[in-house]
Amino acid sequence: FDWEGDYAETMAGLSPSAKSVGSMSGSSFTHLTLNEASDADDYVSYPGTAAANLGTGDFTIVWWMKTKHYATETYYRRIYMTDGPTGNKAGNLQLNMDPNTGCFNAWTNSGDLDLVCKENVADDKWHALAFRRKSGALTMWVDGKEGTYSSSHNTRTYTKALGSDNGGKPRPLFGKYTPSGSLGSFRGSIDKFQVYKIALTDSEIGTTAAVGRP
Secondary structure (H helix, E strand, O other): OEEEOOOOOOOOOOOOEEEOOOOOEOOEOOEEEEOOOOOOOOEEEOOOOHHHOOEOOOEEEEEEEEOOOOOOEOEOOEEEEOOHHHOOOOOOOEEEEOOOOOOEEEEOOOOOOEEEEOOOOOOOOOEEEEEEEEOOEEEEEEOOEEOOEEEEEEOOEOOOOEOOHHHHOOOOEEOOOOOOOOOOOOOEEEEEEEEEOOOOOHHHHHHHHHOOOO
16 A cells, blocks of 8 residues: 655555455555455555645545456445544545446545446456545546546536544545444455545556556
């Protein structure tokens, strides 16, 4: 797990709680496998950290992902939540699997932020994904190209703060809607998850898809 870019703050000094994950090294991971076996409670949960607070500025989240599961699992399957304990709330960024398109959904709460791309990435193949905010404009990327967007889930501009929960030190959560219970379990693999507190250029996002395939 890497936090990179200008104003970079590392997660390396934090000790995550984890259950049945793939490769972990110390307090960070580069490859994570969740819920592909019978255990449906896999997750990684970090303690509160200002590093996860995206504020109102530019950012880019990039990662590799492989899954074949996207149907609703009680709740939408969570890839990542800025603050796990908070749940659906304005300002709490969540990356979910959209059960209709098989792509990913960037979401906070109904009527606040809800953006879905149409490209189906739940085909059991590795895909390079990205979510970017640049001067308030939101874009999604699949394998180096900007996605196409759902007409009914189409929040293209968002200037509010993201990550202000828990006193500005949100608690990142991977793989579930909540650490307790099994709601919204992600099933698949996540690799090279990185958060840049800058807006990468289109070309830079394309480069992440051209190199580093797991």
